[in-house]
Amino acid sequence: MQDWIYIIDLVGTFVFAISGVLTAIDKKFDVVGSIIIGIVTAVGGGSLRDLLIGETPVGWMKDFNYLYVILFAVIVSYTYKNHILKLRKGMFFFDTLGIGLFTILGLQKTLGVGLSIPIALMMGVVTAAFGGVIRDVLTNVIPLIFRREIYATACLAGGIVFIGLEQINQYEIINMIMSMLTVMIIRYVSVKKKWSLNVTIIENKKE
Amino acid sequence: MQDWIYIIDLVGTFVFAISGVLTAIDKKFDVVGSIIIGIVTAVGGGSLRDLLIGETPVGWMKDFNYLYVILFAVIVSYTYKNHILKLRKGMFFFDTLGIGLFTILGLQKTLGVGLSIPIALMMGVVTAAFGGVIRDVLTNVIPLIFRREIYATACLAGGIVFIGLEQINQYEIINMIMSMLTVMIIRYVSVKKKWSLNVTIIENKKE
Amino acid sequence: MQDWIYIIDLVGTFVFAISGVLTAIDKKFDVVGSIIIGIVTAVGGGSLRDLLIGETPVGWMKDFNYLYVILFAVIVSYTYKNHILKLRKGMFFFDTLGIGLFTILGLQKTLGVGLSIPIALMMGVVTAAFGGVIRDVLTNVIPLIFRREIYATACLAGGIVFIGLEQINQYEIINMIMSMLTVMIIRYVSVKKKWSLNVTIIENKKE
Known part of the structure; x- marks a missing residue:
């Protein structure tokens, strides 16, 4: 189970790094x-949470795998940059998986240091969304999260579903899947209603 | 006395949250x-001080009242947003009260961990002014504090008055009032000279 | 030896503060x-490293000399602002000296808390370059480091040279000089190839 979380955490880091690059x-x-922006996008949210x-030292500094994954993401980004844009659906899927998991990781880490549930929910959103916020600030764009797509709302809803289910059963993995599905459905519906697919990764192009 | 400080701290948080929203x-x-910007504006300065x-964990995470106050500020902002702009004088008063008190809170907390007076003065300014700086950075505006109004100067002057009076007497509450008055008079005179009232809260509209 | 490092650290702080002001x-x-921007530029990179x-409390808060140096830099900036622009070559020299040394200081401090060499190299770059990044974010400019000049690359190369030499000999001062020379040569060549002299300090003028 822990291995599984760890792997999706690395997948989330990978996707976020690509988004940054x-x-x-x-x-x-x-x-x-570009590498710096990739790193910041991938680890910025978790770092801010750890600081607060x-x-x-912030978590990713103590585990080489995060660096390897980011390095790999940089290589993939440069090698396949034209193809990635065509893979938007795939990216959207992994990105959503990533933010869902980052939300839960942020939640659990915050509860683990003894802070309250509302703060843990906020730190879940910070973990999932603030890497992108820092990316946008550094590239001098009003953060996407504030302008379009109910990115933060999806994280928050996923976090609430997870916390709620944790109160009433012991099946953590099922709770996680339900939480992820919540994030995914909210994002999918919101994107569908606007007749456009993903946004996070290539949105800035249109500005 | 402590209760009184605590209440004004919450009032400051409330006003700053409204300003952000x-x-x-x-x-x-x-x-x-908007809620995220409200939170950041209200607790950003104090958080940055606590980190440095x-x-x-940063202070507001350990006390639910800050969250309640921010939530209330969000509701008030949305319900009365048109009225608030007409209440500029009132907002200006509370905002100034807020920054005066945030300066003193920042000062005292910094001295409390054994750092020097000049650093404490700087952290006073950070507490009072950097919530707004972070708000402006996130909304992609050159921070107001750097462009107009002697916001930081007023904080600094208030802090110096407080520190100075603390050296020569024991009446903390009087020293606080004198310090607040310093902040208020400096801001009032500076605003008066430009023939415009407040600025912090609705300035961005004119850009 | 330590005294020598300390002095160049203060010189770096001085030059970075001038750049900010x-x-x-x-x-x-x-x-x-302007003073706030000067302070942030001078101590921002080291502060971010210390936080991460x-x-x-971050290092400069515990030593008055950093404040004195920054104060002096502010006075010098205002007094000689027209002359400084003409002294670009001298500024470029000290600025490069500063980033070279900041890189090594960041490296050593990070290794000192038990973190790995790759992380130490990253923190070296953060120490040298992120004061400028924060300055640019606060003044609402896309950080220079991302747009032009191989600033970060030079830091990274200098850091790698230093780490490499440390593995094979004991002459720290020679290793430092070699590392500084690496930074200097890379920046000099890169600037030369673009037929323009420094950039960091006065670049923003042209935008």
Whole structure:
């Protein structure tokens, strides 16, 4: 079970890093700048959460796998940048999986240091969404999360579903899946209603 | 006395949260985005101070009243958003009260962890002013504090008055009032000279 | 030896503070705003590093000399602002010295808390480059580091040279000089190839 969470955490990191690198390439940043944006997008949310709840050094610094995954994401981004844009549906799926899991990870870590459920929900949203916020601030764009798509709302709903289910049963893995599905359905419906697919990853192009 | 400080701290949080939500509404952010901006504006300065001086988890996470106050501010902002703009004088008064008190709270907390007076003065300014700075960065505006109004100067002057009086007498409450009055007079005179009232809360509209 | 590092650290702080103040003056910030930008540029990178690796209160808060140096930089900036622009070559030299040393300081501090070499290299870049990034974010410019000049690359290369040499010999001071020279040569060549001299300090003027 823990292994499974860990793997999806790395998948989320991978997808977020790609999202950052592609945004940076699109803004004509050089390679180093793009790598920095990739790193920040991937680990920014979790780092901010760790700072606020007092868990330092921040988590990803203590595990090489995060760096490997980000490095791999950079290589993939540059190698397949044209193809990735065509894979939007796949990216959307993994991105949604990533934010769902990041929300739950943030929640659990915050509860683990003894903070309350409302704070844990907020830190879930921070974990899932603030990597993208920092990416947008650094690339001088009003953060997407504030403008379109109910990104934060989806995270929050997923977190509430998870917390709620945890109170009434012991099947953590089922609760996680239900929570993920909540995030996914909310995002899917919201995107559908606007007749456009994903947004997070290539939105900035249209501005 | 402590109760009194605590209450004004909550009032400051309330006013800052309104300021954030109104700015976000004005920028056409959705409800969730506006709430996030409200929270960040209200607790951002204190959080940054807590991070820098090593007091984590940051303070507001340990006390539900801050969340209640912010929630209430969100409701008030949406319900009375048109009226609030007409209440500018009242807002200006509470906002100034808020920054005066936030300055003193920041000062005292920093001295409390054993740091020096100059650092405490800087952390006073950070507490009072950086919630607004983070709000402006997230909404992609050059922070107001750097462009107009002697916001930071007023905080700093208030802090210096407080520290100075603390050296020569024991009447903390009088020292606080004198310090608040300093902040208020400086802001009032500065605003008067420009023939415009408040600024912090609705300034962005004119850009 | 330690004294020597300390002195160059203060020189780096001084040059970075000037860079911040001049950028702010150029943006028509008032005196207080300019001082804040100067402080942030000078201590922002080291502060972010200290936060991430869990070394709080952040370093500069515990040593008055950093404040004195920044104060002096502010006075110098305002007094000689027209002359400084003509001294670009000298500024470029000290700025490069500063980032070279900040990289090594960041490296060593991070290794000192038991983190790995790749993380230490990243924290070296953060120390040297993120003061400028925060300055650019606050003045609402896409950070220079992402747009032009191989600033981060130079830091990274200098850090790698230092780490590499540390593995094979004991002459720390020589390793530092080699590392500094690496940073300097990379920046010099990169600037030369674009037929323009420094950029960091006065670039924003042209936008």
